[in-house]
């Protein structure tokens with residue numbers, strides 16, 4: 101179907117008006133991608149020229165964060181040479197030709213996947229926008245297009261645009277690894293990189309074992325070549341016309357040499373196996389540690405990104421795979437040494453014979469690379485589905501969901517969805533197996549033909565008299581041996597390539613995590629913390645369309661209790677995370693002692709923070725560990741522990757436990773027990789008290805506490821403030837807020853009221869209304 105000719109609106113760029121100037125700048129921005137105003141673009145429900153669509157998707161004066169996974173179809177091959185747009189415009193992640201289909205899309209259409217790229221600052225800046233009025237349509241459209249693409253590859257798909265359980269949570273990977281990875285060339289190109297990663301890790305983990313492996317492989321190669329060459333001398337001697345006793349006399353040392361060479365080869369093999377067996381686990385351990393070291397340093401906002409999580413899962417597999425890569429590399433080296441030895445022998449015997457070896461080896465090598473590439477592509481594409489299947493299994497077996505699974509009879513429901521998703525996964529495996537079977541049979545058939553051709557040529561060379569029988573026999577022996585080695589080599593290569601791709605992913609994720617790590621700034625925070633303030637603070641979550649915080653100005657002094665109140669979703673917890681440097685502002689600033697958090701060394705900032713978040717961690721450790729983990733960098737201190745437990749009521753909880761402080765608080769382990777919600781909350785508070793930092797942030801600290809405990813905790817919080825602690829308190833219990841030095845009322849990310857309880861009550865605004873509403877609940881009884 102031909103694209104309609106450009107219409108009048110294309111000319112709008114040439115007639116700028118106040119309204120259109122923004123659109124034109126957008127077009128210019130997109131031109132950086134290789135698009136022109138006349139390129140055709142498909143938006144939900146309509147096709148239009150790019151300039152038209154730019155007019156459609158931009159609202160003058162309004163910046164809308166770009167949607168993750170927005171797909172735009174363009175009939176322009178010029179996009180092949182695209183560059184990433186300017187920093188403000190997010191990042192293009194892939195461009196791939198769309199296959200011609202009967203759906204009316206032209207074969208030249210390109211699919212472009214765009215993703216916001218929050219780089220440490222918590223939110224993407226303005227980018228080529230999706231129309232705010234049509235976000236859901238855009239999403240559905242994106243899903244539909246992806247599913248169409250998937251069906252072209254005959255991969256199993258989800259029938260609906262959004263999954264009934266996970267909504268848009270299920271996506272195919274937008275990276276197109278299948279075509280790129282499933283080729284022999286790709287495999288060979290990546291091999292040095294894979295081996296390089298393993299060698300570097302091996303050198304760091306155990307240089308002695310690495311050296312043992314390398315030397316044994318080298319000696320093995322020499323021994324193998326020597327075996328082949330002496331085989332020729334044996335054959336020549338055997339077929340000579342000399343008398344038998346003379347033959348025996350001359351061939352005995354040769355035979356002894358062959359036996360010695362074989363023994364040395366066997367010994368080297370044993371050394372290689374032992375050394376690589378030691379090396380592999382150490383390499384895997386080092387890879388895991390490297391990944392975890394990077395992961396714990398990554399910005400909070402990146403940790404909440406689903407894509408990063410997917411990649412992290414693959415990378416963890418990649419770290420484990422490094423042990424197998426080590427074994428495969430050793431096996432591969434062994435095979436390669438044999439093949440190289442054979443090659444050397446063939447060159448020495450008759451250089452004409454060398455191409456025969458390549459002919460014999462090529463088909464299998466091709467088959468292996470193709471199969472491994474397809475498997476890896478599938479693993480990447482279906483990573484999210486695998487996680488979701490796993491999650492459903494966990495929900496059915498985990499004790500935390502057990503109650504509701506039974507009481508609400510959710511088991512059957514979950515099982516049905518598990519079956520549905522697992523079937524998709526099984527279908528994908530079956531599809532892969534079919535492809536693999538085809539590739540293998542083709543490679544096998546080609547391999548057989550190649551062997552036939554090889555021996556045929558050898559026979560012809562003998563018949564022609566171009567080579568002796570002994571030389572041909574040795575060549576046949578070398579080729580046969582190297583083909584046998586090749587079987588091992590091929591299997592090792594397949595394993596190595598498959599695991600190696602995961603290893604490459606490991607390295608890339610480590611690099612990504614390093615890039616997204618909380619930066620180490622030169623400017624440390626100098627205690628004591630006197631003030632924390634925000635100035636025109638804006639924050640938008642990556643991928644969100646509306647800001648969570650929209651121009652917040654607050655000021656907190658040392659020794660004050662400041663309360664943040666407001667309706668659900670008004671931005672209180674988000675503000676707390678920005679105040680404590682867990683997120684960085686999208687714009688505006690958060691300042692500690694006047695220094696923006698973006699400039700501060702946040703490790704020194706976090707030194708000053710005790711945090712009890714809404715969903716504080718219930719560590720599956722002992723009661724003692726649950727408290728002292730608050731100051732894990734120091735040995736446990738008895739007096740500090742006693743004070744923290746007494747101040748928060750955790751001592752009463754621990755007294756009732758069978759093993760006191762040593763009681764394991766994890767039902768899933770032997771001897772473990774669990775606590776009630778309120779008991780856990782006391783422990784969470786005790787952890788923060790034990791940490792004893794000068795800035796205390798408590799987000800709904802008493803939601804599960806009984807009334808007496810709640811009053812006690814608020815009294816203790818007031819005492820802490822009196823001793824100089826800065827307290828940021830988030831709660832819906834307004835009775836507890838009344839004593840705060842200052843109250844900020846948030847609504848839709850903005851501070852709408854501020855002041856003391858008395859001042860806010862006298863203004864009779866939103867706070868007063870909420871307070872009276874709560875008070876009436878008591879008075880009504």
Ligand SMILES: Nc1ncnc2c1ncn2[C@@H]1O[C@H](COP(=O)(O)OP(=O)(O)OP(=O)(O)O)[C@@H](O)[C@H]1O
Nearest residue numbers: 404641644648666667668669670671672673674675
């Ligand atoms: N990790 C996140 N990713 C995307 N959006 C988020 C995230 N966390 C919160 N939001 C959104 O940000 C807004 C503010 O949320 P926040 O948790 O700060 O509200 P809150 O005032 O603490 O609410 P509550 O009283 O229910 O705890 C909400 O619209 C919420 O949906």
